[in-house]
């Protein structure tokens with residue numbers, strides 16, 4: 001006779017670390033009493049006062065995305081090491097932890113998503129706000145039709161020097177910021193037109209309609225993506241900006257940093 005507990009117990013046997021995704025404080029307290037494993041909390045806020053904490057900039061509905069972000073954060077902070085076996089406990093269906101995955105921390109599969117948020121010039125909240133607008137735009141499109149968009153975020157002075165206007169800049173004399181609901185409506189409206197949006201480190205909309213002229217030399221993006229994605233890759237190699245792109249043709253949201261694709265997500269999953 002095997003009990004269920006013995007069978008599923010394999011998932012957590014001999015793990016090096018326990019990663020808790022948004023635990024309640026009572027759950028965290030019980031976990032803190034477990035011997036012989038590192039404990040890492042991954043959540044939007046460190047409401048449980050965990051010693052080893054990775055901040056989630058957005059909720060990542062997909063468990064795989066959430067876990068990947070948490071593991072990269074734990075690796076980058078030195079909480080876990082390459083090759084460690086992790087038990088990742090998360091909320092998926094209910095209000096407390098109900099799901100456990102056994103995952104190996106693998107430097108080779110490092111996508112760069114954590115680094116995108118934490119080590120970019122732009123404020124992480126600005127990057128999250130841009131992702132939010134782009135995801136919403138991807139979900140709804142522009143009047144029901146799929147639409148593409150390109151946002152270049154951070155290092156705006158240099159980005160402006162490496163680009164030129166395609167038309168008058170509707171944000172010329174305004175001091176508006178991404179994340180403001182009215183501004184988000186404007187951004188969606190202007191996304192019908194060509195070119196890129198340029199956003200400062202602090203989230204100010206510097207310009208719309210910019211044609212990016214950064215050199216694509218040495219930029220290696222996946223085959224099949226067109227000039228919008230190439231320009232996004234190129235500008236992030238030439239400057240310290242990151243770029244967030246919504247593809248009109250496949251509907252996916254992608255982020256680029258340092259000339260490379262670091263994040264790919266389907267807006268429908270959010």
Ligand SMILES: Nc1ncnc2c1ncn2[C@@H]1O[C@H](COP(=O)(O)OP(=O)(O)OP(=O)(O)O)[C@@H](O)[C@H]1O
Pocket residue numbers: 148149150193194195196210211212213225226227228229230231246247248249250
């Ligand atoms: N250098 C650039 N700077 C700013 N915007 C650009 C640049 N190159 C292309 N774009 C924008 O990208 C749009 C789509 O171009 P294209 O179809 O080649 O890109 P893509 O990567 O295939 O994107 P999508 O997946 O949305 O079709 C253009 O209409 C233009 O608005």
Ligand SMILES: [Mn+2]
Pocket residue numbers: 226227249
């Ligand atoms: Mn295209």
